[in-house]
Amino acid sequence: MPAGTLYRGREGMWSWVAHRVTGVLIFFFLFAHVLDTALVRVSPEAYDSVIATYKVWLVNLMEYGLVAAILFHALNGLRVVAVDFWAKGPKYQKQMLWTVVGIWVVLMGGAFYPVLQHTLRTWFGG
Amino acid sequence: MQIHQYDTVIVGAGGAGMRAAIESTQRSRTAVLTKLYPTRSHTGAAQGGMCAALANVEEDNWEWHTFDTVKGGDYLVDQDAAEIMCKEAIDAVLDLEKMGLPFSRTDQGRIDQRRFGGHSRNHGEAPVRRSCYAADRTGHMILQTLFQNCVKHGVEFFNEFYVLDLLINEGKTAGVVAYELATGEIHVFQAKAVVFASGGTGKMFKVTSNAHTLTGDGQAVALRRGLPLEDMEFFQFHPTGIWRMGILLTEGARGEGGILRNKDGERFMERYAPVMKDLASRDVCSRAIYSEIRAGRGCGPDGDHVYLDLTHLPPEQLDAKLPDITEFARTYLGIEPYTDPIPIQPTAHYAMGGIPTNVEGEVLSNNTDVVPGLYAAGEVACVSVHGANRLGTNSLLDINVFGRRAGIAAAAYADNHDFVELPENPGALVEALVEGLRESTGTESVAQIRKELQESMDTNVSVYRTGKTLQQAVEDVTALKERFKNVAIQDKGSRYNTDLLEAIELGNLLDLAEVLVVSALAREESRGGHYREDFPTRDDVKFMQHTMAYREVAEDGSTSIRLDYKPVVQTRYQPMERKY
Amino acid sequence: MSIETKDLVVPSLQAHTGQGLGTGNPAEAFVVEPARARTKKTPRRTRTNFEMLAWLFMRLSGVVLVVLVLGHLLINLMLDGGVSKISFAFVAGRWASPFWQMWDLLMLWLAMLHGSNGMRTVINDYAEKDATRLWLKGLLGVATVFTVVLGTLVIFTFDPNI
Amino acid sequence: MSTPTVEKHSAALDAVEAGSTKLINVTFRIRRFNPEEHPDPVWVDYQLEMDPKERVLDALNKIKWEQDGTLTYRRSCAHGICGSDAMRINGRNRLACKTLIKDVNPEKPITVEAIKGLAVLKDLIVDMDPFFQAYKDVMPFLITSGNEPTRERLQSQADRERFDDTTKCILCAACTSSCPVFWNDGQYFGPAAIVNAHRFIFDSRDEGAEQRLEVLNDREGVWRCRTTFNCSEACPRGIEVTKAIQEVKRALVTRRF
Numbered sequence A: 001m002p003a004g005t006l007y008r009g010r011e012g013m014w015s016w017v018a019h020r021v022t023g024v025l026i027f028f029f030l031f032a033h034v035l036d037t038a039l040v041r042v043s044p045e046a047y048d049s050v051i052a053t054y055k056v057w058l059v060n061l062m063e064y065g066l067v068a069a070i071l072f073h074a075l076n077g078l079r080v081v082a083v084d085f086w087a088k089g090p091k092y093q094k095q096m097l098w099t100v101v102g103i104w105v106v107l108m109g110g111a112f113y114p115v116l117q118h119t120l121r122t123w124f125g126g
Numbered sequence B: 001m002q003i004h005q006y007d008t009v010i011v012g013a014g015g016a017g018m019r020a021a022i023e024s025t026q027r028s029r030t031a032v033l034t035k036l037y038p039t040r041s042h043t044g045a046a047q048g049g050m051c052a053a054l055a056n057v058e059e060d061n062w063e064w065h066t067f068d069t070v071k072g073g074d075y076l077v078d079q080d081a082a083e084i085m086c087k088e089a090i091d092a093v094l095d096l097e098k099m100g101l102p103f104s105r106t107d108q109g110r111i112d113q114r115r116f117g118g119h120s121r122n123h124g125e126a127p128v129r130r131s132c133y134a135a136d137r138t139g140h141m142i143l144q145t146l147f148q149n150c151v152k153h154g155v156e157f158f159n160e161f162y163v164l165d166l167l168i169n170e171g172k173t174a175g176v177v178a179y180e181l182a183t184g185e186i187h188v189f190q191a192k193a194v195v196f197a198s199g200g201t202g203k204m205f206k207v208t209s210n211a212h213t214l215t216g217d218g219q220a221v222a223l224r225r226g227l228p229l230e231d232m233e234f235f236q237f238h239p240t241g242i243w244r245m246g247i248l249l250t251e252g253a254r255g256e257g258g259i260l261r262n263k264d265g266e267r268f269m270e271r272y273a274p275v276m277k278d279l280a281s282r283d284v285c286s287r288a289i290y291s292e293i294r295a296g297r298g299c300g301p302d303g304d305h306v307y308l309d310l311t312h313l314p315p316e317q318l319d320a321k322l323p324d325i326t327e328f329a330r331t332y333l334g335i336e337p338y339t340d341p342i343p344i345q346p347t348a349h350y351a352m353g354g355i356p357t358n359v360e361g362e363v364l365s366n367n368t369d370v371v372p373g374l375y376a377a378g379e380v381a382c383v384s385v386h387g388a389n390r391l392g393t394n395s396l397l398d399i400n401v402f403g404r405r406a407g408i409a410a411a412a413y414a415d416n417h418d419f420v421e422l423p424e425n426p427g428a429l430v431e432a433l434v435e436g437l438r439e440s441t442g443t444e445s446v447a448q449i450r451k452e453l454q455e456s457m458d459t460n461v462s463v464y465r466t467g468k469t470l471q472q473a474v475e476d477v478t479a480l481k482e483r484f485k486n487v488a489i490q491d492k493g494s495r496y497n498t499d500l501l502e503a504i505e506l507g508n509l510l511d512l513a514e515v516l517v518v519s520a521l522a523r524e525e526s527r528g529g530h531y532r533e534d535f536p537t538r539d540d541v542k543f544m545q546h547t548m549a550y551r552e553v554a555e556d557g558s559t560s561i562r563l564d565y566k567p568v569v570q571t572r573y574q575p576m577e578r579k580y
Numbered sequence C: 001m002s003i004e005t006k007d008l009v010v011p012s013l014q015a016h017t018g019q020g021l022g023t024g025n026p027a028e029a030f031v032v033e034p035a036r037a038r039t040k041k042t043p044r045r046t047r048t049n050f051e052m053l054a055w056l057f058m059r060l061s062g063v064v065l066v067v068l069v070l071g072h073l074l075i076n077l078m079l080d081g082g083v084s085k086i087s088f089a090f091v092a093g094r095w096a097s098p099f100w101q102m103w104d105l106l107m108l109w110l111a112m113l114h115g116s117n118g119m120r121t122v123i124n125d126y127a128e129k130d131a132t133r134l135w136l137k138g139l140l141g142v143a144t145v146f147t148v149v150l151g152t153l154v155i156f157t158f159d160p161n162i
Numbered sequence D: 001m002s003t004p005t006v007e008k009h010s011a012a013l014d015a016v017e018a019g020s021t022k023l024i025n026v027t028f029r030i031r032r033f034n035p036e037e038h039p040d041p042v043w044v045d046y047q048l049e050m051d052p053k054e055r056v057l058d059a060l061n062k063i064k065w066e067q068d069g070t071l072t073y074r075r076s077c078a079h080g081i082c083g084s085d086a087m088r089i090n091g092r093n094r095l096a097c098k099t100l101i102k103d104v105n106p107e108k109p110i111t112v113e114a115i116k117g118l119a120v121l122k123d124l125i126v127d128m129d130p131f132f133q134a135y136k137d138v139m140p141f142l143i144t145s146g147n148e149p150t151r152e153r154l155q156s157q158a159d160r161e162r163f164d165d166t167t168k169c170i171l172c173a174a175c176t177s178s179c180p181v182f183w184n185d186g187q188y189f190g191p192a193a194i195v196n197a198h199r200f201i202f203d204s205r206d207e208g209a210e211q212r213l214e215v216l217n218d219r220e221g222v223w224r225c226r227t228t229f230n231c232s233e234a235c236p237r238g239i240e241v242t243k244a245i246q247e248v249k250r251a252l253v254t255r256r257f
């Protein structure tokens, strides 16, 4: 069957898609994260060796992505709560979304060095 | 072919059909056959309101309302019927309110009322606020409310079933035959009582406020089965349709203070109707508009329209009272009604005539006899409460009052009578019609014939008519009917074959157009919506009577229209000259 | 979904003859049908407030999580040299304090419940067959309970001197 | 009173009256489906000359009347009040009769396809029964108790205003079939049903709000909405659908309405 065209939803739909994708992503990360943290019950060495992988640049970069996901999910989550409980929420949903995106960009900029400092330092020294 | 049995079958689920269904479902086993989903019916397009002398905002009574109705109809109204309608109007409105209709309210929380064309206090002294409304969505609210109540009462709908034939056996109603759009199957509905409520015929005109689906199926079916059609020459042209498109801008716009202006900005209605001005009845306003255009005072480069001016009204008032029509202007014309006047022209709007009935909704087979078990209500019917010109708001009233009456009467009839045996081979006529079109190898196109019909009707049978134009129309319609025999369709399938149905609908329009022009040609006078330039005055001596048109089939199979006349019922009001 | 859209674009006036496929009335056999259409029998009233409570929980937990999760991220990933500082010793130091124990415990519970309820919604949306849905939700439930129990045990039975 | 006031002609009005008849070439790419012929839907291109100020419905009519009579769609009023012709035009749900060609970028082929989430029966016609079933399931009629008053029930203008927005619904299904939740789960009540429940829940005359809220408290009820706002964007009547849904949600939480 030839596919229909993609529905051209607007801000509301795409922000929901992003919220869902980030939510699922975080969920799987959390699952893994609890498992790796559980290694502290096994032995300090086991834990530290797993944590060492977190310090590999690629994983470090993915951490930045995780922060991005969590930040977006959290901020947009607050927007959703506002849409639900504030009578004018639905009316200003778009403005709120752009505010969320704005804050997100600023915070991600701010988090760039702190999160990636490990990698940056191993690469460029410092 | 499937055969169904119901006590009562209602054809059409517009305002009249659903009002009838609510009553008859509670009293008898009822099926509603409708070619559209009920909420798609054109009742939903009605905007302005529904009149009833509630006297919620100022003094009023139903007797004044009756007078306005009779006068509005240029005395061709059956006054007993008008009296019933105006008296029952009050309960009709209150009933709707109790069913949940969200009327606009007064400060005291009562149903608000506003002015409307032709409605006056104390027999024409001044405009009165009589129209009950819900912003400019009154018809929408009525349709929704009635549908909601049909859901509540569990009315059985057969959606997208086109009724194409009426079964009469030995003079009594036996049922109807319908075509199911989804499958192409033919269904016979055997019924004790049948109510026709299938709406108007506006699509025979080009510029019209009517929906694509208003093709007069009910009238055409009745005509084909030998029943008369009453007063078909009276077709109302609403003064304010959007220029060239015909989309209606409610008279409520003028009720709220809107003004008609010509190219000089003059409020020309002052000259034609010194008292009621812009709120004169519709035929008067439409003629005035064309007079202005003919006198070279029309607007625009071609001088072929005038303006409806709302710019002096506060935007808040427009938003609250006329939100939809202002949006129409924005969407379809791209102009802002707060600041720009709206180009308008008269638009074909309402068929005063139709299947003749008495006040119980029983269909007449001639001037006096009824067809047992057959009823009609709404725009398809002619009771006649509208006479030669319907007053604004009186149609929504008509469908509620007479829809209800027909529903009750039909159920009562079904209760007291048995099924009439179906005629032999009941689906034959419809089968032949459908198969004939499907198998036709003709060369004519439905769209082309329809276009030519609409153009001829617009030029020849519009607000101004003369013997010559009508003669031309007769010739055109006859020629088109001949060509229609040679029509072919492209879609030969059975599922959702709208190509086929459009052809059948065109056939109906052609039949009705013929009745309309023949009736109009014979009426050598001017009355209400029928204005003959060659006979510019009303002739009460010769024509104070209803036209009854019959279709006669000659032995060689050719058909013609035979005209007869029926006296008007007059009770209180003697004909007077009509001034606004 | 596999056919290229382009290939099927046919010029007008061609394709539709209305003659059918010549197999009687094939119409019933093919319709573009969505999964799970509503029917007359659809409304199965649940008569509990479960969905509402779940909905409220999502919002409440979300708001609390903002503080917990963002705080957690701030401390673990950003302050004091970011991820490089994390080690067994760092964890041991944190969990020495009941405050951080409670913090992480609450975060674990809320995030897991929030997350798995969110996943439940996602499954409800995309799993079309009842059986699939049941399986996926079962799996989700097991994973959630396992994770929450494991995490809780770890936090409470943590022994810095292992 | 009869002083001229219509001197002030805006450019917009002048443009309308000049009646530009410059026709442009447009391609309509329509997703056709006729199971009597072929089990799969196909995209078909139609070339035609149109005035850009005409409606998409006019174009469909032109195609049907002049090129291909088998093209099938529903329509009636042609001015956006009957709700027959919701379809997906350039990827978004709209009424064909309320969409002017110039507003959907006629430079490129304009795609037209049936609305999503309801069974397609032929071309642009979908099965509306599940949609109306959801509508019926919210008990969309006034529920009252006690004796009927002789006159009308009183209702203040403010109380009337409370549910004005949701009385405008024409049951066109543009909202419900734009909802991502509904695409995947056709048992979800969908925005249109909730809008019509809202219309009664917040009607001061109605006494059935509790029952209706209970219906919408269902698994497939109002909690299914993920506030994606597609419904609000799609509604041709400009109803703030998502807002209405939120009001119903809040009414369920607080039991105040």
Ligand SMILES: Cc1cc2nc3c(=O)[nH]c(=O)nc-3n(C[C@H](O)[C@H](O)[C@H](O)COP(=O)(O)OP(=O)(O)OC[C@H]3O[C@@H](n4cnc5c(N)ncnc54)[C@H](O)[C@@H]3O)c2cc1C
Binding pocket: B011, B012, B013, B014, B015, B016, B017, B033, B034, B035, B036, B037, B038, B041, B042, B043, B044, B045, B046, B047, B048, B049, B050, B138, B139, B161, B162, B163, B164, B197, B198, B199, B200, B209, B210, B211, B214, B217, B218, B248, B250, B349, B350, B377, B378, B379, B380, B392, B393, B394, B395, B396, B397, B399
């Ligand atoms: C734009 C506009 C505005 C108006 N405004 C007002 C106003 O403000 N006040 C007022 O009083 N009046 C107004 N009117 C007039 C009034 O709305 C109509 O006359 C009235 O609604 C007609 O109702 P009805 O039930 O007879 O027909 P409709 O509502 O037209 O319904 C016809 C029904 O018949 C069915 N049907 C038709 N043919 C068949 C068939 N062959 N088989 C099965 N079913 C069939 C259709 O499916 C439909 O359900 C207005 C009219 C228009 C066009």
Ligand code: HEM
Binding pocket: A016, A019, A020, A022, A023, A024, A026, A027, A030, A070, A073, A074, A075, A076, A077, A078, A080, A081, C058, C059, C061, C062, C063, C065, C066, C069, C070, C111, C112, C114, C115, C116, C117, C118, C119, C121, C122, D225, D226, D227
């Ligand atoms: C940081 C603060 C967080 C906030 C403010 C927040 C907020 C929300 C809200 C309000 C919803 C409901 C959305 C809706 O009903 O449409 C939601 C959904 C969801 N959340 Fe969170 N959340 C947060 C953290 C998390 C975490 C840590 C996880 C992972 C474990 C998570 C996973 C999910 C998932 C999977 C969904 C379902 C998405 C969907 O249904 O589309 N969230 N979140």
Ligand code: SF4
Binding pocket: D168, D169, D170, D171, D172, D173, D174, D175, D176, D191, D192, D195, D234, D235, D236, D237, D238, D239, D241
């Ligand atoms: S809410 Fe709007 S989009 Fe939805 S059915 Fe009603 S009118 Fe159509």
Ligand code: F3S
Binding pocket: D175, D178, D179, D180, D181, D182, D190, D191, D224, D225, D226, D227, D228, D229, D230, D231, D232, D241, D242, D245
């Ligand atoms: S599109 Fe659907 S998810 Fe909610 S806001 Fe509208 S119902």
Ligand code: FES
Binding pocket: D074, D075, D076, D077, D078, D079, D080, D081, D082, D083, D084, D085, D095, D096, D097, D098
């Ligand atoms: S045709 Fe009536 S809404 Fe478009």
